[in-house]
Amino acid sequence: MAARVFNERGYDGTSMEDLARALGVTKSAIYHHVSSKTELLRRSLDLAMDALFAVTREEASVTGPAVDRLDHVLRGSVRVLVELLPHVTLLLRVRGNTEVEKHALERRREFDHLVADLVREGIVAGDIRDDVDPAVAARLLFGMVNSIVEWYKPDRGLSAEEVADTLATIAFQGLRRPPHAS
Amino acid sequence: MAARVFNERGYDGTSMEDLARALGVTKSAIYHHVSSKTELLRRSLDLAMDALFAVTREEASVTGPAVDRLDHVLRGSVRVLVELLPHVTLLLRVRGNTEVEKHALERRREFDHLVADLVREGIVAGDIRDDVDPAVAARLLFGMVNSIVEWYKPDRGLSAEEVADTLATIAFQGLRRPPHAS
Numbered sequence: 001m002a003a004r005v006f007n008e009r010g011y012d013g014t015s016m017e018d019l020a021r022a023l024g025v026t027k028s029a030i031y032h033h034v035s036s037k038t039e040l041l042r043r044s045l046d047l048a049m050d051a052l053f054a055v056t057r058e059e060a061s062v063t064g065p066a067v068d069r070l071d072h073v074l075r076g077s078v079r080v081l082v083e084l085l086p087h088v089t090l091l092l093r094v095r096g097n098t099e100v101e102k103h104a105l106e107r108r109r110e111f112d113h114l115v116a117d118l119v120r121e122g123i124v125a126g127d128i129r130d131d132v133d134p135a136v137a138a139r140l141l142f143g144m145v146n147s148i149v150e151w152y153k154p155d156r157g158l159s160a161e162e163v164a165d166t167l168a169t170i171a172f173q174g175l176r177r178p179p180h181a182s
Numbered sequence: 183m184a185a186r187v188f189n190e191r192g193y194d195g196t197s198m199e200d201l202a203r204a205l206g207v208t209k210s211a212i213y214h215h216v217s218s219k220t221e222l223l224r225r226s227l228d229l230a231m232d233a234l235f236a237v238t239r240e241e242a243s244v245t246g247p248a249v250d251r252l253d254h255v256l257r258g259s260v261r262v263l264v265e266l267l268p269h270v271t272l273l274l275r276v277r278g279n280t281e282v283e284k285h286a287l288e289r290r291r292e293f294d295h296l297v298a299d300l301v302r303e304g305i306v307a308g309d310i311r312d313d314v315d316p317a318v319a320a321r322l323l324f325g326m327v328n329s330i331v332e333w334y335k336p337d338r339g340l341s342a343e344e345v346a347d348t349l350a351t352i353a354f355q356g357l358r359r360p361p362h363a364s
Contacts (some may be wrong), residue, residue: 166315172356
């Protein structure tokens with residue numbers, strides 16, 4: 001698919017010609033479906049961001065304590081990254097050079113704010129520790145989530161569920177064993 | 183400096199001509215110091231990796247319980263990222279297309295193994311919870327650390343120390359308040 005080719009060669013460095021060759025189709029076959037390379041990028045970035053925002057609208061993301069909603073959003077985001085790996089990879093490499101990229105960056109910022117707000121709400125509710133800066137914590141949490149595009153290999157038998165479990169354990173319980181646990 | 187220019191324009195897309203113009207010097211002034219663009223890249227990547235490995239050789243990284251050594255390596259890495267931001271940014275974008283890049287990727291892998299080993303040791307010692315996969319945990323911890331190059335702005339008054347504290351709090355204690363803390 002196009003996102004995979006963009007990730008391998010870089011979006012800017014990929015012509016529609018390259019794309020057609022890599023996908024084993026003719027250029028006109030691509031133009032039958034999309035009007036331009038920009039349109040392919042836009043679809044890919046929208047797919048990724050729509051899926052991430054869909055997670056934030058799920059029942060468990062909007063009801064219950066903020067800390068549990070945050071847990072749900074983090075796990076759901078891991079699932080989206082694993083499922084839409086090439087699209088999210090493309091999204092995370094976007095630098096905002098064009099209108100389509102700027103729009104994607106704006107949506108990422110909106111998503112970041114939403115996560116930081118959940119951290120803030122959790123602190124106010126007393127479920128999240130108050131010695132962390134909510135914005136920094138949100139950045140770091142999504143640092144963990146986003147790192148998945150760098151190291152996750154779909155064919156190595158590690159499921160999205162297992163990654164989400166380890167991530168949520170670190171994020172909410174931390175790695176250090178409580179002193180009184182045996 | 184060169185690393186900053188490479189990050190802005192992409193290493194492949196930057197000629198020595200571009201570099202000289204961006205730095206406000208002549209091409210021959212650059213060639214007076216380095217033999218090639220590759221040499222500039224190598225120096226930058228070495229600077230970043232040398233600093234990261236130096237952290238792992240500090241007293242507090244080699245003595246004491248593994249969980250505390252891991253804490254020290256994480257905090258030290260945050261410091262290195264903030265101090266050498268353009269160099270580490272370049273390092274983290276390397277894809278291994280040339281010998282110099284392949285060498286840097288090998289050193290990154292070696293560093294990752296070292297961190298995963300600390301997690302493993304901490305589990306054996308009983309100080310780190312045993313329900314996490316050490317390799318996945320190591321990846322996620324450095325997902326947090328490495329995300330710094332994406333969002334940290336040196337001029338916004340957030341110190342490396344504050345980032346390191348929030349990161350270590352999440353990594354070792356987790357965000358959720360213990361049930362019996364008031």
